[in-house]
Amino acid sequence: MAQDGFAERISKVGALTDPIRRALYHFVAHQPGSVSRDQAAEGIDVPRHTAKFHLDKLVDEGLLITEFRRLSGRSGPGAGRPAKLYRRARSEINVSLPRRRYDLASQVLADAVERALEGIPMRAALAEAADEGARVVTESWPHNRGTELERMEALLARLGYEPRVDHAAVEVRNCPYQQLSTEHPDLVCPMNRDFIEAAGRRLDCVGIVVESVDPGTRCCVRVRLAT
Numbered sequence: 001m002a003q004d005g006f007a008e009r010i011s012k013v014g015a016l017t018d019p020i021r022r023a024l025y026h027f028v029a030h031q032p033g034s035v036s037r038d039q040a041a042e043g044i045d046v047p048r049h050t051a052k053f054h055l056d057k058l059v060d061e062g063l064l065i066t067e068f069r070r071l072s073g074r075s076g077p078g079a080g081r082p083a084k085l086y087r088r089a090r091s092e093i094n095v096s097l098p099r100r101r102y103d104l105a106s107q108v109l110a111d112a113v114e115r116a117l118e119g120i121p122m123r124a125a126l127a128e129a130a131d132e133g134a135r136v137v138t139e140s141w142p143h144n145r146g147t148e149l150e151r152m153e154a155l156l157a158r159l160g161y162e163p164r165v166d167h168a169a170v171e172v173r174n175c176p177y178q179q180l181s182t183e184h185p186d187l188v189c190p191m192n193r194d195f196i197e198a199a200g201r202r203l204d205c206v207g208i209v210v211e212s213v214d215p216g217t218r219c220c221v222r223v224r225l226a227t
Contacts, residue, residue, distance in 0.1 A: 020046060021054045025063060025088075026056075034067055034085035051132065055086050065089045099158055101176035106160040108133045108191060126187075127194045135196035152223050155199060161219060172219035181220065189220040196221055 025161070027043040028035055035043070041051035058064040068082035099140055108129045115125035141155060153170050156163040162174035181188040197210045200223070209226045211217075 009224070013115055018054070020044070020050065021058060024051060024054050025058055028058075028064060028086050029088040031087075034069070034087040036083050040086065063089055063197070084088050102180065103132065104159070105177045105180055105188065105191070108195065111189075112191070123190070124192050130191055130194035131198040134195055134202055138199055138202040143202075143204050148200075148203075148208050149223065149225065150194075152200060152205055152208060154225075155203065156196070157222070163223075169222055169224035171222055175215060175219045181215065185215075192219070192223050196223065211213075 006078075023044045024040055027040055028205045036187060037052050037055060038047055040055060043047045044051070059066055065088075067085050067087070068081050068087055086222055109124075111129035111132060112125040113142045115128055116122045120128065123167075129183065131176070137159065138155065145151060146154070149165055153163045153165055156170065159227075160174060161172045162222070163170045163172050166169075175192075177188050177192065183193070193210055193212060200208050200210060205227050208223050210221055210223050213222050
């Protein structure tokens, strides 16, 4: 089955869950040219060493690329060392507020289509693709930190669902696939539920139930403790 690049593309989504890293990416991506570490640090008001760390992480993920150039424009002796500059890579990734995860959804849906073309019924293909997406997202996530609801809340927050623990349930206040789910609810909402259920299994959250709710402007599921 064709799975090349699936984990790598989801990794790029995860790279932007850190708020400083996301702000730096936004700043660099919206500049007309390459920027230095000092310019990036000043642009989002963080220390230079903090900007350096996160900029280089974005380079590692393939979201930014670097070049070296003397900012003075001079050459020869006395011109100073070339500065390391950053600019946006030609990566197809979209970040919005409220946070959306259309690229994550598209990878899961594309994976499901590939499985369906191999003869797997579409509903089963969606469930399998959602489980694979959950595996990639949770493979480095701690499985024993906090209660089951706290683990689910932390993961859903990382993915942009804007969860909130309310008594014995996690209410989800943002749909990361809003436009897709509005236009194709019979496809996207079951995929979303499959994905969250699979994530719960992989985090060893055996005492929770993922149930469908009327989404309105929010998400179509909530997570509660089993009774």
